[in-house]
Amino acid sequence: MSTAEFVSTVRFPARSRRGVLLGLSPAQLSVVGTAGALLLVTMVTTGLTGAVLATPLWALAAAVVLIRYHSRSVADWAPIVIRYYLRRAKGQLIWLARPTSRPRRDGLLHLPGTDASLRAVTSPDGSTGAVHDPQRGTLTAAVRVSSRAFALLDAPTKAANVSGWGRALAALARTGYIQSVQVIERTIPDSGDALQRYWAENGNPDAPLAGVVYEELLAAAGPTAAPHEAYIAVSLDLKKARRLIGEAGGGLTGAFTVLGQLVPGFEQSLRNCGLTPGGWLTGGEFAAVIRSAYDPKSLAAMEQWSETGRATASPAAAGPVVLREEPNRVLTDSACHAVYWIEQWPRSEVSAGFLHSLIFSAGVRRTLSLHYGPDDLDAALKAVQRQKATIVADAAERVRKGQVDSESDTQEYADAKTHERELISGHADVDFTGLVVISADNPEDLRRQCATVETACSSEGLDPRLLIWEQAESFSRAALPLARL
Numbered sequence: 001m002s003t004a005e006f007v008s009t010v011r012f013p014a015r016s017r018r019g020v021l022l023g024l025s026p027a028q029l030s031v032v033g034t035a036g037a038l039l040l041v042t043m044v045t046t047g048l049t050g051a052v053l054a055t056p057l058w059a060l061a062a063a064v065v066l067i068r069y070h071s072r073s074v075a076d077w078a079p080i081v082i083r084y085y086l087r088r089a090k091g092q093l094i095w096l097a098r099p100t101s102r103p104r105r106d107g108l109l110h111l112p113g114t115d116a117s118l119r120a121v122t123s124p125d126g127s128t129g130a131v132h133d134p135q136r137g138t139l140t141a142a143v144r145v146s147s148r149a150f151a152l153l154d155a156p157t158k159a160a161n162v163s164g165w166g167r168a169l170a171a172l173a174r175t176g177y178i179q180s181v182q183v184i185e186r187t188i189p190d191s192g193d194a195l196q197r198y199w200a201e202n203g204n205p206d207a208p209l210a211g212v213v214y215e216e217l218l219a220a221a222g223p224t225a226a227p228h229e230a231y232i233a234v235s236l237d238l239k240k241a242r243r244l245i246g247e248a249g250g251g252l253t254g255a256f257t258v259l260g261q262l263v264p265g266f267e268q269s270l271r272n273c274g275l276t277p278g279g280w281l282t283g284g285e286f287a288a289v290i291r292s293a294y295d296p297k298s299l300a301a302m303e304q305w306s307e308t309g310r311a312t313a314s315p316a317a318a319g320p321v322v323l324r325e326e327p328n329r330v331l332t333d334s335a336c337h338a339v340y341w342i343e344q345w346p347r348s349e350v351s352a353g354f355l356h357s358l359i360f361s362a363g364v365r366r367t368l369s370l371h372y373g374p375d376d377l378d379a380a381l382k383a384v385q386r387q388k389a390t391i392v393a394d395a396a397e398r399v400r401k402g403q404v405d406s407e408s409d410t411q412e413y414a415d416a417k418t419h420e421r422e423l424i425s426g427h428a429d430v431d432f433t434g435l436v437v438i439s440a441d442n443p444e445d446l447r448r449q450c451a452t453v454e455t456a457c458s459s460e461g462l463d464p465r466l467l468i469w470e471q472a473e474s475f476s477r478a479a480l481p482l483a484r485l
Helices: 026-053 055-066 074-089 155-175 193-202 210-224 242-247 251-272 283-294 296-305 377-400 407-424 443-459 471-479
Strands: 094-096 119-122 129-133 138-147 178-187 228-237 275-280 322-326 329-331 336-344 365-375 429-440 463-466
Touching: 026 055, 026 074, 055 074, 119 283, 129 251, 129 283, 138 251, 155 178, 155 251, 155 365, 155 429, 228 251, 242 251, 251 275, 283 296, 322 471, 329 471, 336 443, 336 471, 365 377, 365 443, 365 471, 377 407, 429 443, 429 471, 443 463
Parallel strands: none
Antiparallel strands: 094 322, 119 129, 129 138, 138 228, 138 275, 178 228, 178 365, 322 329, 329 336, 336 429, 336 463, 365 429
16 A cells, blocks of 8 residues: 555544524524614604614614624623623733632632632542643643654554544543643743753762763753643543442542543553553642743742652642733743734644644744533534534525535535534544643744734634733633643
8 A cells, every 4th residue: 555545634524613503593582682682662652753862872773783803793792891891990901919818728729710629639549630620610630741742653553643533532522521622732941850860870070070070061051941741631530430439438538539531441542553651640740830820930940849850849839929810911920922812723724743843833832722522422423413504505505696605615514414423423523722821931922923823823723812902811721731712
């Protein structure tokens, strides 16, 4: 068989813009319904004259529904903007940690906003850590992974790895109690501590000339590197797994038992798709990953104080000392961050390694976060049937009105049929979301790096959208390995 037959390509369906009714989103329908009710009341109380006098009001309602900004209507933007400025009026856009405010509850992570209730917990045997979210009822564990360079693999191996990752996701989705899966791939500033440790254990500093030169090279080159880290976080839905947790003893002990039952099979699935598990994070390592997301420069100190060489931190010190949210960025202890949402993925055939330009953008410190939310198979099949029925009904309505066919509807119908065939053949259905966090030392560097990332995305058929007025919440979803949708 020729190598060309092994080449794995992917194509994503276009993001549907069909609304709940008549192509309108819930927010747009609310405006239309309110305007219609007001019009009816006006007609009943003042007659046609009152309705005509209120024309500016109807025009404003139409503008709110029809005018779009960054692919959203004004009606869709309104709740986001209102919420942002209400938080601004209450002084909630700035978060400061004070020494007296450090939590006294064991394991409570010191995080801003809606993450304040999260707690780092440890399994009864002390081998695995997790983050418990009592409000959402989830328990999240994360594993560090590594792999060979995907771009250097041969075509059959690439195809096998892509297929293996699909099977790994399908296996998790079939359990019925996994709420979400998150993949994080990030670049971090390198303290050079790993190189120094290796040199201390295996080097010969007394070697004539070479020892001195090598030590100087390590001191100069170590901190300038930007190593890559990858984590996969799996979130267990405690409500859906209630029966299994009860049979395992109940409480967090039972939840850890259920997670432990998933670990061997999941790790084997990771190996089948070319990934190497590097150990599940402990509570201290969870805290260190979170801390380094808010304060990248703290990573060097955490690594140097660690006996194992893997950064650890106290859960009470996991969060930032200061966080300030602005409409288009977040400023934390030692960095500025901007969060992008990948609105559209490649709609033409591309190779499986199409994210290479984004992941290896030169001079950019960033975090790529992919979220997978498994859906029930029966519900997914019914949703596809509804989508197909809507497309057919819209096409029939255009024929009745004498309008021409829409090629976008034809393509959307073909994508829906492909999706249905994949579900029937055993693939998992997931809600797929991609977020990118760009981090820099100052606003000027942030603008430059954002431009670099936008260019890299455009070259690969990606459509990134800066998440205006919702940066802080999006940052915690994208940069922290908490598998929160």
